Amino acid sequence: MxxxxxxxxxxxxxxxxxxxxxxxxxxxxxxxxxxxxxxxxxxxxxxxxxxxxxxxxxxxxxRIRVTRSDGGTEQGSMDELTSVDPNWEPPxxxxxxxxxxxxxxxxxxxxxxxxxxxxxxxxxxxxxxxxxxxxxxxxxxxxxxxxxxxxxxxxxxxxxxxxxxxxxxxxxxxxxxxxxxxxxxxxxxxxxxxxxxxxxxxYAPTPETLAAYAYDKIQVPETEVELRPAARSTVNLPTWVWLDKAIFKDVTVRAELPNTGLWAETTAKPVALHLDPGTKDAETYPASGDCAINADGSIGTPYTRGSADGTPPCGIRYLRASGGDPYRLTASITWEISWEGTGGARGDLPDGTFETTQDMTVQEIQSINR
Structure with a gap:
C-alpha cells in the first residue's frame, strides 16, 4: 500500500x-x-x-453488513462459487x-x-x-x-x-x-x-454493487454426489448418480450498507448437475451430461436393488477399463444467481458453479456382486 x-x-x-x-x-x-x-x-x-x-x-x-440464510449450513463444510463468466467480477x-x-x-x-x-x-x-x-x-x-x-x-x-x-x-x-x-x-x-x-x-454504491458484493460471499455445500457402484465400476455397467433433495437448497446472502438505506439480497438456486466422466471412452445419461433438478429438489434417482442393468436418468457408463490410473469423474453443480434490492431493483448475475472430483476405477470383469 x-x-x-x-x-x-x-x-x-x-x-x-x-x-x-x-x-x-x-x-x-x-x-x-x-x-x-x-x-x-x-x-x-x-x-x-x-x-x-x-x-x-x-x-x-x-462496512457492508452480510447475513446468510442458506439451506446448506448444517450439512458440513462450505465453499465458494466460481462464476461461469470468466470476465465477470464484483466492483x-x-x-x-x-x-x-x-x-x-x-x-x-x-x-x-x-x-x-x-x-x-x-x-x-x-x-x-x-x-x-x-x-x-x-x-x-x-x-x-x-x-x-x-x-x-x-x-x-x-x-x-x-x-x-x-x-x-x-x-x-x-x-x-x-x-x-x-x-x-x-x-x-x-x-x-x-x-x-x-x-x-x-463509484457510488448502488443495489447492484451490494448484489455483486453478496455474490462474492455466497457459499454452497461441499458435498460429493452419491454413486452406485461407488468408486469402482465395471465396463458397460451403468453407474447411477444422484443427490439428496435435503442437501441442495437455495442459498441467500443479504448485503446492507449502514446509513445509506441501500441493500441487496442475492439468491443462488441449484439448477443442474453436469457430469464429466474423465475419459472419452464413456457415455453419460442424459447424453449432454446435464442432469436437471427434480421438482422436489433432488437430482437423479437413487439406485435400488435390481436396477444395475437399467438406464439411470443421471449417470455414466464406462466403455473401457481405467487401467493403472483411475478416471477422474467431475461433478459440477450449476447455481442460478438472481438478486433484489432497494427500491424494487432486481436482476440476474452470472451463474455460478461448484465442482467436485472423484476417482473411478473401472474393471473389465463382466460380473459384479450386487
Whole structure:
C-alpha cells in the first residue's frame, strides 16, 4: 500500500503518469436521494467506530453488513462459487460512509495524540495535519485524480461539519485487490455527503454493487454426489448418480450498507448437475451430461436393488477399463444467481458453479456382486 505524504505527493503523481496509466476521475458534486436508514442511530452521533481507529483501517475493510440464510449450513463444510463468466467480477472499489462529524473529530484528535498516519482515501496515508487543515480549518486539498494534468480540488470543511446532518464518505477496495490499478478509480479524498443521499459518482454504491458484493460471499455445500457402484465400476455397467433433495437448497446472502438505506439480497438456486466422466471412452445419461433438478429438489434417482442393468436418468457408463490410473469423474453443480434490492431493483448475475472430483476405477470383469 503506498504511503503518500505532502512532500512525496508530486513525485508520486509524476511517477504514475509516466507509466501511461489511464484513470477515471473521482470528481462529482450532485447528490442522489436514497431510501430509509440514512442517518446514524440515536446516541451514536459521536462515533466513527467504537475506538476511533477507522482512520487506521485497512483499505479493504468494508462496512457492508452480510447475513446468510442458506439451506446448506448444517450439512458440513462450505465453499465458494466460481462464476461461469470468466470476465465477470464484483466492483474493485466504491465509496462508503465512514464518519459522523463528531466521530471524525474524535478520530483526528486520537491520531494527533498517538501519532502515525491515517487514511484519507483508500490510497493516501497522512499525518494528522491534513485532517486538521482540511476538515477543521477549511483548507482546500487536491483529490488524487490522475486522468488530467491537475488534480480536482476538494473544498475544505469548518469544524468537521459539526451540527450538520450527514456523514463523511471514503473509498474502499475489494479485499484481495489492494494493488489493483483499477482501485485508483476511487480517488477522491474523504468527502461530505448530506443525510438521505448518496454521491452522484460513478463509484457510488448502488443495489447492484451490494448484489455483486453478496455474490462474492455466497457459499454452497461441499458435498460429493452419491454413486452406485461407488468408486469402482465395471465396463458397460451403468453407474447411477444422484443427490439428496435435503442437501441442495437455495442459498441467500443479504448485503446492507449502514446509513445509506441501500441493500441487496442475492439468491443462488441449484439448477443442474453436469457430469464429466474423465475419459472419452464413456457415455453419460442424459447424453449432454446435464442432469436437471427434480421438482422436489433432488437430482437423479437413487439406485435400488435390481436396477444395475437399467438406464439411470443421471449417470455414466464406462466403455473401457481405467487401467493403472483411475478416471477422474467431475461433478459440477450449476447455481442460478438472481438478486433484489432497494427500491424494487432486481436482476440476474452470472451463474455460478461448484465442482467436485472423484476417482473411478473401472474393471473389465463382466460380473459384479450386487
Amino acid at each position: 503506498p504511503v503518500v505524504t505532502p512532500t512525496k505527493r508530486s513525485a508520486w503523481i509524476v511517477a504514475l503518469a509516466a507509466g501511461s496509466l489511464l484513470w477515471t476521475s473521482g470528481a462529482a458534486h450532485a447528490d442522489k436521494p436514497v431510501g430509509s436508514d440514512t442517518n446514524p442511530p440515536p446516541g451514536n452521533e459521536a462515533q466513527g467506530d467504537a475506538d476511533h481507529r477507522t482512520l487506521l483501517a485497512s483499505v479493504s475493510q468494508s 474493485v472499489c466504491w465509496y462508503e460512509p465512514v464518519f459522523t462529524p463528531a466521530g471524525l473529530k474524535a478520530a483526528v484528535e486520537n491520531l494527533e495524540r498517538e501519532g502515525g498516519l491515517g487514511a484519507v482515501n483508500a490510497h493516501e496515508w497522512w499525518s494528522a495535519g491534513i485532517f486538521v487543515d482540511h476538515y477543521d480549518k477549511a483548507v482546500d486539498e487536491d483529490n488524487f485524480d490522475l486522468d488530467s494534468p491537475t488534480n480536482s480540488t476538494a473544498q475544505g470543511y469548518r469544524n468537521y461539519n459539526i451540527g450538520k446532518q450527514g456523514m463523511f464518505w471514503r473509498s474502499v477496495v475489494r479485499k484481495g485487490h489492494e494493488d489493483d490499478i483499477r482501485a485508483w478509480d476511487c480517488g477522491r479524498i474523504m468527502f461530505w455527503q448530506d443525510a438521505g443521499t448518496v454521491p452522484d459518482d460513478e
